[in-house]
Amino acid sequence: MRLMDLSGSQMVQSAQGHWRRHAKSWRIGEFALQEFGQWAVVLKETQTFIGWAGLQFYLLDHGMYSTPEIELFYGLSRAYWGQGLITEDSKTLVHYGFHTLKLLRITGCTARLNFRSQGVMRRVGMSVGDHPSEPESLLGVLNNPALAGITLE
Numbered sequence: 001m002r003l004m005d006l007s008g009s010q011m012v013q014s015a016q017g018h019w020r021r022h023a024k025s026w027r028i029g030e031f032a033l034q035e036f037g038q039w040a041v042v043l044k045e046t047q048t049f050i051g052w053a054g055l056q057f058y059l060l061d062h063g064m065y066s067t068p069e070i071e072l073f074y075g076l077s078r079a080y081w082g083q084g085l086i087t088e089d090s091k092t093l094v095h096y097g098f099h100t101l102k103l104l105r106i107t108g109c110t111a112r113l114n115f116r117s118q119g120v121m122r123r124v125g126m127s128v129g130d131h132p133s134e135p136e137s138l139l140g141v142l143n144n145p146a147l148a149g150i151t152l153e
Helices: 010-015 019-034 085-100 115-123
Strands: 002-005 038-042 048-059 068-075 103-109 127-130 137-143
Touching: 010 127, 019 085, 038 068, 038 085, 038 103, 048 103, 048 115, 085 103, 085 115, 103 115, 115 127
Parallel strands: 068 103
Antiparallel strands: 002 038, 038 048, 048 068, 103 137, 127 137
C-alpha cells in the first residue's frame, strides 16, 4: 500500500467522483500552499483506491479560546479494516509531519465510540483523552520527540 498525491492521478480523481469540483480543487491546492493535505490510499499491487489519509489545519476549540493545530485524519473502505493499513499510512504521515514539516505536534479527533480509530491514534503514539469542547469526542495528541523541551515564546 502507498500514499498517492491526489493531484496527480486520473484514477483517483474518477474514483472520487462524489467530490464537488471546488472541494477537490481546494484539497489539491493545499499541497501547493503548505506541503500537506489529503492523500489517496491505494493498494500497491492493483492501484485500487481504498481510502484517504492526510494532515490538515484544525482549530481546536477549548471553550474560551482556540488553538491552531495540525490534525491527522483518515478514512478507509470497510473491506480493508483490521489489516493495519491506516496505521501504516498514519505512521508515514506522522514521520513526514515531524521530519519534513518539522511540526511541533500532531493531533487527531475521533468519536468516543470509534474504538478502531482510537487504536490507530494510540499505535502512532498519541495520548488519547477527552476533547476539551466536544463531550462525544476524544482528542489524540502526539508531540514531536525531536523537539522535546523546546518552548515557544
